[in-house]
Amino acid sequence: MKRGIQLLIVALASAGLVFSGCDKPAEEPATTEEAAPEEPTEEEAAPEEEVVEEEEAAEVNEDMYVNAAFEVTCVNAQIEDPARATEIKNEIYPRYGFTEESFNAAQEQMAERESVKMAIETRMEKCTAELAESLAEAGAAEGEEAAAEEAPAEEGSAAKKAPAKPRPAKTGSMNGNFGGGGFEGASIRMMVRPDFKVNGQVRGNREGAAFAIPFNGEVSTDGTISATGERDGNTVSVSGKLTSAGAAGKIEGSVHQRDYSVNYNAN
Missing domain, CATH: 2.40.128 (Lipocalin)
Structure with missing residues (x-):
């Protein structure tokens, strides 16, 4: 009996059935999600300030202003009917490239010039009621002449240019x-x-x-x-x-x- 027990133990040992300590199961590593990097916020570009350029005051032609100012002054001095005076002056302004508003603006700029005052004063010595009244007709005649010179030539016809008017060497x-x-x-x-x-x-x-x-x-x-x-x-x-x-x-x-x-x- 004793002999049988010993043989059983030897057999079990040789078969590798000797009990050993249980191994602990390995812990699985915790998986963590990486946070996505934040995209940098774009700063809005500061709006550029607009540079406002000052417009140069239009230069007034002194000769043209003197002509217009003399005729307007003559009309104001000689024509008693305000409506008729306005009618004649409305012919004078465009003759020299003005409107009533632009003439008034030019007057503020030019009226105090000595050369302008002298020229107007000198010419006013010849201002009469007849001359003042005739200024409306002169304006209409000059307007028609200017329109005729600026009219384009008809297509297919030779353009006839009026000969250039002589001018002084200096004005x-x-x-x-x-x-x-x-x-x-x-x-x-x-x-x-x-x-x-x-x-x-x-x-x-x-x-x-x-x-x-x-x-x-x-x-x-x-x-x-x-x-x-x-x-x-x-x-x-x-x-x-x-x-x-x-x-x-x-x-x-x-x-x-x-x-x-x-x-x-x-x-």
Whole structure:
């Protein structure tokens, strides 16, 4: 019996059935989800400030303004009926490229210029009721002439261009000084218009007494200047030559009962 038990134990040992400690099951690693990286927030671009450019004030043509201002001033002085005066002025404004509003704006800009005031004052000496009334007709005639010149030629026909009108070598306002003969601070101001008309003024002091003499005249197609004037017993005769550089010549006459003859150069 004892022998049988021993053999059973040996058999079991050889078969590898000896009991051993139970192994603990391995823990499965916990799976964790990685958080998705946040996308950076785009900053809104700051709006750029708009740069507002200042518009340059339109430059007023002095010659055109003087022509319009003289005619408007003449109408205001001579036409008593307000409705008729307005009717004539409405013909004048477009003749020189203005509306009533743009003319008023130009007046604020130009009215205090000495050359402008002098030119208008000189021409107003010829303003009459007949002249003021005729300005409406002159405006209509010039408007029709301008429209005819600007009308396009018919298709297929040869365009006939009107010959260019002659113009003075230089137009607009010119200024110069002169001395000698007892004059102090004496100057000449001259305006040459595209229609070859000349007007202006000589002024200053002679032996302490002031004088101012307006003059009117014309310049020929070859540039010869001829103009005269008189005020308060003082006289002036302006002669000379007009070129693209300006005007130069002689001023002669009488100031404070004394004759004079001096040279001038205006540009």
